[in-house]
Amino acid sequence: MVKKELPLAEFLKNAKGSILIVTHENPDGDALGSGLALYKFLKKKGKDVFIASKDGVPHFLDFLPGADEVLTLPRDEFYDVGIVVDSSGFYRAGAPVKVGKKVRIDHHVGGEFYGRYDLVDPSAPATAALVYELIKSWDRDALDPEIATCLYTGLATDTGFFRYSNTDEKTFELARELVSQGADPYYVYTMFSERESLNKMKLISKVLETLSLHEGGQVAGITVLKRFLDETGASYEDTEGLVNYPRSIEGVKVAYALIEKPEEGVWKVSLRAKGDVNVGRIAERLGGGGHKYASGAKIKASSKEEALNKLLSAVREELKPQKTAV
Numbered sequence: 001m002v003k004k005e006l007p008l009a010e011f012l013k014n015a016k017g018s019i020l021i022v023t024h025e026n027p028d029g030d031a032l033g034s035g036l037a038l039y040k041f042l043k044k045k046g047k048d049v050f051i052a053s054k055d056g057v058p059h060f061l062d063f064l065p066g067a068d069e070v071l072t073l074p075r076d077e078f079y080d081v082g083i084v085v086d087s088s089g090f091y092r093a094g095a096p097v098k099v100g101k102k103v104r105i106d107h108h109v110g111g112e113f114y115g116r117y118d119l120v121d122p123s124a125p126a127t128a129a130l131v132y133e134l135i136k137s138w139d140r141d142a143l144d145p146e147i148a149t150c151l152y153t154g155l156a157t158d159t160g161f162f163r164y165s166n167t168d169e170k171t172f173e174l175a176r177e178l179v180s181q182g183a184d185p186y187y188v189y190t191m192f193s194e195r196e197s198l199n200k201m202k203l204i205s206k207v208l209e210t211l212s213l214h215e216g217g218q219v220a221g222i223t224v225l226k227r228f229l230d231e232t233g234a235s236y237e238d239t240e241g242l243v244n245y246p247r248s249i250e251g252v253k254v255a256y257a258l259i260e261k262p263e264e265g266v267w268k269v270s271l272r273a274k275g276d277v278n279v280g281r282i283a284e285r286l287g288g289g290g291h292k293y294a295s296g297a298k299i300k301a302s303s304k305e306e307a308l309n310k311l312l313s314a315v316r317e318e319l320k321p322q323k324t325a326v
């Protein structure tokens with residue numbers, strides 16, 4: 001049986017001119033992993049392709065093949081085609097992007113749609129899985145160890161290294177395929193997870209002291225004050241993943257990390273679900289977005305208390321129907 005080519009593959013095959021791949025700000029493993037895999041693939045196909053993020057590449061992802069080719073947004077240039085990956089829209093880039101035809105490759109629920117070439121599937125465990133589908137439908141033979149490493153990193157990091165609820169048989173099938181194409185699970189894990197700085201450890205120690213429980217222990221969270229970063233020498237990117245500490249507490253259904261961003265006048269919140277609470281909807285109530293199990297938003301507030309109150313009332317709204325469900 002001949003597999004039908006994806007409309008996006010056909011579109012990119014025929015696309016003339018320059019292509020810019022864009023990730024969301026503060027890119028994670030799936031954003032840069034899927035973006036770089038697509039970048040490397042399109043290069044192989046002879047396309048005039050570029051990749052950019054507002055924040056470049058964080059230390060924990062600098063091992064990705066092609067990481068040193070990631071540009072920083074904003075760019076002065078205009079690009080004929082813009083592909084936003086792992087984001088609910090170009091607005092998530094965090095900087096203006098000058099592109100002609102817009103396309104989105106993503107697994108977030110909702111968001112902006114740009115037309116029939118979008119490749120959006122909220123049931124996909126990672127955007128990397130969608131980029132893999134695109135490559136498979138176009139030229140499977142172009143998969144190489146570098147592309148496989150990028151895709152594997154996206155898949156592994158978005159599933160918490162195959163532990164989260166988005167991990168299923170298909171996730172392992174894809175992982176198996178990528179490993180057989182040259183991705184090295186031990187290399188990716190150690191490069192991503194085991195190159196922490198002493199400053200980050202000091203930050204974790206401060207942050208854990210802020211750990212607090214709410215709603216009878218169903219909600220747990222930590223707070224990262226700007227001064228913690230100043231006092232420890234840690235950077236903003238070191239706050240990535242801290243939300244997993246409150247998440248790991250027994251009985252917790254919703255975990256949050258509330259991060260002070262005084263330069264933007266907001267508190268950034270990262271949310272994680274354990275069990276069947278939909279944290280995507282909590283983030284939406286706060287003007288943000290994400291998936292059922294991982295989401296984020298920015299809360300405008302003049303104090304920590306105000307930010308936390310806004311957050312907890314959005315959380316309570318979501319816990320309500322669960323409490324009354326028979």
Ligand SMILES: [Mn+2]
Binds near residue numbers: 031086107158
């Ligand atoms: Mn993702």
